[in-house]
Amino acid sequence: MARIELQNITKRYGGTRALKDLSLTVEDGEFFVLLGRTGAGKTTTLRVVAGLEKPDEGRVFIGDSDVTSWTAAERDVALVLQQYSLYPRLTVRGNLEFPLRPKVRNMNEDEIRRRVDRAAKTLQITHLLDRKVERLSGGEMQRVSIGRAIVRDPRVFLMDEPLSALDAKLREALRVELKKLHQDLGATFLFVTHDQVEAMSMGDKIGVLRSGRLVQVGTPSEIYERPHNTFVARSVGTPPMNLIEGRLDGESARLGSFVLPVSSPANSEQKVTFGVRPENIVIQSGAPAEARVFDIEDQGVIKILALDMGDTRLHATVPAGTHVNRDEVVRFGWKPERVLSFDPETGRNLAL
Amino acid sequence: MTDVMTRLEPGSRAASRGFSDLTIRNLFIIPTIAFLIIFNVFPLLYSLWTSFTDFRASTTAPANWVGLANYRELLNDPFIWRNFTITAKYVLISVTGQVVVGFGLAMLLNRQIPFKGLITTLLLLPMMLSMAVVGLFWKLLYDPSFGIINYFLGLGKFEWLADPQVALYAVALVDIWMWSPFVMLLSLAGLSAVPKHLYEAAEIDRAGPFYTFFRITLPLVAPILMIAIIFRTMEAFKTFDHAYILSSQPTTELIAIRLYKMAFLEWQTGLSSAFAYIVLIMVVAITNIYVKYLNKAKAR
Structure with a gap:
């Protein structure tokens, strides 16, 4: 097992810099998720x-070695790709054996068989072992490709959006399995995804990437509760955090003509961007602010309301029992202790 | 589906002129069919008929039906079998050479190198030339007294084309020179279709270059390579132009040359038609074997 450390990595492709002075540490045995949009540099990392x-x-x-000049083969890491990358014309067994066959490993037949059978059992693909990989479904292919990674007992697992080509149901199932696999193996995982739900539900730690720079690293709850800036704030959560332009004046927030309480008072009046998660908006008669219901999305357990407060569109999640109608004017407030304030120019979290 | 595809736009010119869908379709198909019948189907059937007669195109004498006599005569002729042996040897040398050289070139070109486009184009030049022209200038290259090949290899007055032992190899070498680019072109298409991430996965899995080649590259390129081999075998089987120009040795008398002599020097039209049919059956048989392998390679 091993920790991974990147120190001041810069990577250029032609004129564009894909990674800019990126430093990152993944502790031994940690499940680290790199979250970012397309082109943020996740895959390059x-x-x-x-x-x-x-x-x-x-x-x-x-681990303890500087591997900068080592080849991929020498680093002894396992990589699972989105395209599965199974070796064609081989059976599932052939694919699982592939990484154990090269001469450098010098592994005997019994050991190979033992490892393949164990990996197949772990991933529940024993019944597929003699099938050609061309005849597998997407989920089965991805299992095989994960299997090919685990037969080697590598120090480090690298996964490049391994679940994004699968349908929603399968994705959820494999998400749970991967998490369990991580617990069983105790290996270091570096997992790349653009899916914030995946990142939040799987990661011990999340690193948010934006155009080749690491914006914030933290546990899922740190990322969710205390984002360093508005970019991170909008990167996680569905619907994303509401950002409202306003003024902070003593112990109250002024949003247009409405005045709402805040728990982090400011000494002087200043322009800020308030950030509040949809679940922290409260619909209540007699609440200080007013908005028109633009849309209602009933998700069973909760309802997601789209509210228009003047020109600002807000989202609020309310219990499914709440009775509201479209175009109705409702009164709302927020939970003052859950409101964040950001610098309107830089987007930086003012509390940090 | 076909309904939608063959229906004319209601307002189009063709529709307003009163052409029905069927007429339009026929306008496209009939010329092709007519061409095929006149130049392919009719000669095929006519030569099948002459192969059962003693017809000679050089005389006005009427053709007499001789049944299977032509076929019997040919199959019992030891000289004809010698032609077949020579041809088989020639096909084997030439196609093997083309696959080795062509695939090797494709492997070399299938990476980032400067002037790749230019180099590829230059390598393709031989196959764009006329075969007869190629035969003529290789005859000069091979020339024992002033040929550039002997000059560079320092072989003195070595007889490439007059030596009965060497002549067939010399002819096959010209074919290899000319048609390796064809195999290269198809192999290159096959090689560039192998997904790069497979090689990366193999590298991560610590597979060596040979292991990677035999487990990933070759199986994936095999079907397209097989197509190249089919094409080249069929072509090599009927080689005539440059072989005829280069050498008149009995050891280089390929079936196509024998056939030509039989038909147009000896004017044994009926006999040569029968010969042509025997060759046709053989080529079809060999091609079928290949196609079976091709389907197998694809199914795997």
């Missing part, structure tokens, strides 16, 4: 760790 790309600047450590 992963490929730098795997050794498929050489960084232009910076160093890569796996």
Whole structure:
């Protein structure tokens, strides 16, 4: 097992810098999720760790060794890709054996068989072992590709959006299985995704990437409760955090003509962007603010309301029993202790 | 589906002129059918008929039905079998050479190198030339007294084309030179279709270059390589132009050359038709074997 450390990594493709001075540590045995949009540099980071790309600047450590100049083969990491990358024309067994066969490993037949059978059992693909990989479903293929990673007992698992090509139900099932696999193996996982639900539900830690820079690293609840800036705030949560332009004046927030309480008073009056999660907006008669109901999305347990407060569109999640109608004017407030304030220019969280 | 595809736009010119869908379809198909019948189907059937007669195109004498006599004569002729042996040897050397050279070139070109496009184009040049022209200038290259090949290899007055032992190899070498680019082109298409992430996965899995080649590259390129082999075998089987120009040795008398002599020098039209049919059956048989392998390679 091993920790992964990236020190000041810069990677350029032609004129564009995919990674800018990126530093990152994944502790031994940690499930670390890199969250970011397309082009944020998630996959590049992963490929730098795997050794498929050489960084232009910076160093890569796996365990105690500086592996910057090592090839992918020497680093002994396992990589699971979105496209499965199964070896064609081989059976499932052939694919699982593939990483154990190379001469450098010098592994005997019994050991190979034992490891393949164990991996197949873990992933519940024993009945597929003699099938050609062309005849598998997407979920089965991804299991095989994960199996190919675990037969090797690698120090580090790297996963590049392994679940995003699967349908929703399967994705949820494999999410749980991967999490369990991580607990059983106790290995270090570096998992890349653009799906915030995946990141929140799987990661011990989440790193939010934006255009080649790491914006914030923290546990899922840290990322959710205390985002460093508005970008992170909007990256997690469905619907995302409401951002409302207003003024902070002593112990109250002024949103247009409405005045709402806040729990973090300011000494002087200043322009701020207030951030409040949809579940922290309360619909209540006699509440200080007013908005028109634009849309109602009934999700069974909760209802998601889209509210128009002047020109600002807000989202609120309310219990399903709440009775509201479209175009109705409702009164709402917020939970003052859950309101964040951001710098309207830089987007920085003012409390940090 | 077909209904939708063959229906004309109601307001179009063709519709307003009163062409029905069927007429339009026929306008496209009939010329092709007519061409095929006149130039392919009729000669095929006519030569099948002449193969059962003693017809000679050089005389006005009427053709007499001789039944299977032509076929019997040919199959009992030891010289004909010698032609077949020579051809088989030629096909084997030439196609093997083309696959080795062509696939090797494709492997070399299938990476990031400077001037890749230019190099590829230059390598493709031989196959764009006329076969007869190729035969003529290789005859000069092979020339024992002033040929550039002997000059560079320092072989003195080595007889490439007059030596009965060497001549067939010399002819096959020209074919390899000319048609390796064809195999290269198809292999290159096959190689570039192998997903890059498979190689990356193999690298991560610590597979060596040979292991990767035999487990990933070759199985994936095999079907398209097989198509190249089918094409080249059929073509090599009927090689005539450059072989005829290069050498007149009995050891280089391929079936196509024998056939040509039989038909147009000896004017044994009926006999040569029968010969052509025997060759046709053989080519079809060999191709079928290949196609079976191809389907197997695809199914795997």
